[in-house]
Amino acid sequence: MTDRTRLHEDELAFLHLDLFGHSDDGRGLLDGLLDLYELAWMTYGLMTGGLVLAAIPLLGNAATVMFTFYPPLQAHWAFYVGLTLVVAGTWLVTLHLVLTYRTWRAQHPGERTPLAAFMTVITFAMWSIASLGLAAEMLLMLIPWSLGWQRGTDPLLARTLFWFTGHPIVYFWLLPTYVSWYTLVPRQAGGKLFSDPMARGSFILFLLLSTLVGMHHQFTDPGIGQGWKLTHAFLTFAVFFPSLLTFFNVVASLESGARARGGRGLLAWFAKLPWSDPSLTAQVLAMLLFAFGGIGGLVNASYSLNLVVHNTAYIVGHFHLTVGTAVTLSFMGITYWFVPVLRGRGLWSPRLALVQSWLWFVGMGLFSFALHDLGILGMPRRTMISAAPYIQPEWQALRPLVGIGGSILFVSALLYFLNMLLTCVASHTPAPETPACAEALSGPEEGPAMLDRWRPWLILTAVLLILAYGHPLVHLVSNTPLNVPGMRVW
Numbered sequence: 001m002t003d004r005t006r007l008h009e010d011e012l013a014f015l016h017l018d019l020f021g022h023s024d025d026g027r028g029l030l031d032g033l034l035d036l037y038e039l040a041w042m043t044y045g046l047m048t049g050g051l052v053l054a055a056i057p058l059l060g061n062a063a064t065v066m067f068t069f070y071p072p073l074q075a076h077w078a079f080y081v082g083l084t085l086v087v088a089g090t091w092l093v094t095l096h097l098v099l100t101y102r103t104w105r106a107q108h109p110g111e112r113t114p115l116a117a118f119m120t121v122i123t124f125a126m127w128s129i130a131s132l133g134l135a136a137e138m139l140l141m142l143i144p145w146s147l148g149w150q151r152g153t154d155p156l157l158a159r160t161l162f163w164f165t166g167h168p169i170v171y172f173w174l175l176p177t178y179v180s181w182y183t184l185v186p187r188q189a190g191g192k193l194f195s196d197p198m199a200r201g202s203f204i205l206f207l208l209l210s211t212l213v214g215m216h217h218q219f220t221d222p223g224i225g226q227g228w229k230l231t232h233a234f235l236t237f238a239v240f241f242p243s244l245l246t247f248f249n250v251v252a253s254l255e256s257g258a259r260a261r262g263g264r265g266l267l268a269w270f271a272k273l274p275w276s277d278p279s280l281t282a283q284v285l286a287m288l289l290f291a292f293g294g295i296g297g298l299v300n301a302s303y304s305l306n307l308v309v310h311n312t313a314y315i316v317g318h319f320h321l322t323v324g325t326a327v328t329l330s331f332m333g334i335t336y337w338f339v340p341v342l343r344g345r346g347l348w349s350p351r352l353a354l355v356q357s358w359l360w361f362v363g364m365g366l367f368s369f370a371l372h373d374l375g376i377l378g379m380p381r382r383t384m385i386s387a388a389p390y391i392q393p394e395w396q397a398l399r400p401l402v403g404i405g406g407s408i409l410f411v412s413a414l415l416y417f418l419n420m421l422l423t424c425v426a427s428h429t430p431a432p433e434t435p436a437c438a439e440a441l442s443g444p445e446e447g448p449a450m451l452d453r454w455r456p457w458l459i460l461t462a463v464l465l466i467l468a469y470g471h472p473l474v475h476l477v478s479n480t481p482l483n484v485p486g487m488r489v490w
């Protein structure tokens with residue numbers, strides 16, 4: 001019997017292998033993959049080091065610049081250098097994946113890339129391209145400026161480079177969730193993935209379109225032409241399309257599972273999903289709230305409506321449904337099977353996990369509903385509202401809901417961490433099997449081979465990027481005076 005109390009290197013490689021499907025004996029790729037361990041540890045070291053370096057000024061009150069770190073708010077240089085190292089670490093992950101992919105490709109010529117692997121490589125390819133904006137902002141602007149080598153900075157150029165990365169970063173969070181929704185959730189629901197080629201198509205669209213829309217965060221910024229803002233608004237509606245494809249594909253897959261379990265009717269089948277499985281429940285609940293986040297996102301993205309909601313609590317409501325639920329609650333659901341597999345022990349309490357997932361759903365429903373409403377009533381974001389002299393009477397009835405929803409979320413988060421901790425130290429039930437990817441009703445071979453090629457899509461991505469950002473960026477760079485001094489407000 002293997003010692004399941006720690007994860008052996010070959011088990012790790014085996015998990016890694018799962019991404020690329022099993023070879024006959026399940027271990028055929030091991031030799032090629034083990035070479036990459038050093039790279040993996042280097043990546044881990046770089047990212048952890050970067051995190052610690054950024055955390056020191058953060059905890060020491062020397063980086064009160066929030067997650068967008070808009071200049072002229074200025075942080076200690078260690079904050080910027082630390083974050084840059086974290087991003088550099090993600091590039092090493094891309095390298096790792098590409099090397100792994102090439103090893104696999106050499107051994108499987110002509111075969112379609114397994115779906116989970118295909119999606120993972122696309123996610124990191126998209127991110128590596130998108131993160132160039134942040135890298136440029138850090139290396140050419142914020143780091144030299146925070147070190148005192150550059151006397152001033154320019155908020156507009158910095159914001160433009162930030163949002164070049166800042167929008168796709170939301171997809172960098174979301175796409176791993178989609179990988180789970182597409183490749184594992186259908187089987188967890190007892191069904192099959194509706195269409196593998198459609199899933200690939202949607203990911204290719206994410207690669208092409210994710211980085212073209214950053215200016216939908218800058219509708220109110222002066223100094224960028226309205227035509228460019230409108231272009232990015234339209235492109236945002238275009239990148240909504242692969243999310244619609246995902247919605248259709250994943251719901252059809254869930255339906256296939258529920259019907260196989262005896263579900264009937266137009267909508268009543270939904271009740272037949274295996275709601276006793278906390279991993280699936282968390283992810284399905286995350287999907288439900290995400291639908292509202294996506295619809296709200298379209299309001300944000302509409303140039304004129306954005307002027308009503310921008311910088312209000314509405315946006316905070318929006319991102320708590322998207323990153324705060326679609327992504328966070330799904331990641332919680334994923335760890336409900338993944339941590340037990342890694343640890344080699346069963347989940348400490350599946351029932352507690354179910355309660356936790358529902359609490360997140362209810363708490364976030366209240367919290368984000370109230371924030372959306374408050375935003376429409378004009379309550380600003382990024383403001384200590386309780387201390388504001390301009391509190392409006394119509395906000396008062398809704399504000400307690402934010403507090404109640406937030407408290408439920410806090411309890412839910414505590415229950416989550418408690419369950420994870422006890423799974424690691426106190427669980428005595430046997431570990432679950434590593435889940436296998438779902439089969440597809442319509443398999444990869446039914447799609448065109450073009451979907452499994454990289455070069456044409458990467459070239460098209462670069463061309464679209466130049467079209468969407470080339471002119472405004474060149475204009476900004478050649479007109480930027482870099483003369484704004486830094487400031488610290490807290």
Ligand code: HEM
Nearest residue numbers: 170173174216217294297298300301310311319322323327
């Ligand atoms: C599904 C389609 C989506 C659309 C059309 C959309 C659109 C937008 C737009 C236009 C804004 C800017 C609002 C403003 O500042 O005035 C925004 C903000 C934001 N979105 Fe989304 N979004 C979508 C999905 C997502 C997802 C999936 C995530 C995260 C996983 C996300 C996270 C955020 C965050 C964090 C902000 C606030 C950024 C800030 O601090 O200003 N959004 N969204």
Ligand SMILES: [Cu+2]
Nearest residue numbers: 166167216217
């Ligand atoms: Cu965005």
